[in-house]
Amino acid sequence: MELQVEQLYKSYGKKEALQDVSFTLKKGIYGLLGENGAGKSTLMRIMSTVDFPTKGMIRYDGENIFTLDEKYRGKIGYMPQNYSVYPGFTAKDFLEYMGVLKGIPKEKLKSRIAEVLEFVNLSDVAGKKVKTFSGGMKRRIGIAQAIINEPEILILDEPTAGLDPTERIRFSNIISDMGKDKIVLLSTHIVSDIEAIANNLVVVKKGTVLKTGNVDEIIQIVKGRVWETVVSHEVYQKLRVERAVIHLKQMGKEVQVRFVGEQYPGAENREAEPTLEDYYIFAGGVNV
Ligand SMILES: Nc1ncnc2c1ncn2[C@@H]1O[C@H](COP(=O)(O)OP(=O)(O)OP(=O)(O)O)[C@@H](O)[C@H]1O
Ligand SMILES: [Mg+2]
Secondary structure, three states: OOEEEEEEEEEEOOEEEEEEEEEEEOOEEEEEEOOOOOOHHHHHHHHOOOOOOOEEEEEEOOEEHHHHOHHHHOOEEEEOOOOOOOOOOEHHHHHHHHHHHOOOOHHHHHHHHHHHHHHOOOHHHOOOEHHHOOHHHHHHHHHHHHHOOOOOEEEEOOOOOOOOHHHHHHHHHHHHHHOOOOEEEEEEOOHHHHHHHOOEEEEEEOOEEEEEEEHHHHHHOOOOOEEEEEEEHHHHHHHHHHOEEEEEEEEOOEEEEEEEOOOOOOOOOEEOOOOHHHHHHHHHHOOO
């Protein structure tokens, strides 16, 4: 099971949304991390064959996904960033509609709907209209429709957007279950979501891939470059221009600062255990 994105380009008129994007996905959970406008949704739409690249290729187990077409589409589940449901649809109606679209045989569909509703913990609201659902429930019904055809590849665009902490945990449990035998790619611009859910990372910036790899290994890149110190407000004003500051805490006349890069001269620098956020801030300034 291998999905290979090869030298992908996508332009909208003069706007180049993706440039020379290459990476390979195998079984596991991948976070697609990038700021607003980085090209995450564009990439996911193309990977779901909802849109086409201007140039480049995607192969699933060696075969061009755009040639495989229906065969490939039967193997994927996709949740767009903004999807709409006919306002009158109940959760069950919506899943039935999606199931029929995906070609699931009628005799199988009923039990499959019950299964996925159970899986995303929405069985008790199966007969309620989706428009009355909370943000978190809408995301979960979005996941339910994406997995209804038992896909091998699951592509979820910003699945955690607007979720409260409880919903986030529930979601992360649902996803970890699925990473065992599927390729799961989920986009976010929330770094802590990646740490909680994904083991692997694809970082995109301005339409190009900045980094791919194992999350723990990527974090180690900034080991020995993350520092905490306490300085006066005056020193802080200089430090914040010269270093990438992760966060700070006001402490009366002084400021406690966490930053990445070289130690700051003239202050006591205490080395800190790196996190993905440290890497992300660091990578924003330096290409590593
Ligand atoms: N249909 C379109 N027509 C023109 N430009 C587009 C279109 N879709 C996307 N773009 C542009 O391509 C770039 C990438 O957009 P995309 O939606 O893929 O980013 P994103 O990483 O998903 O951002 P966000 O985090 O806000 O969802 C942006 O500059 C966007 O304005
Ligand atoms: Mg997007």
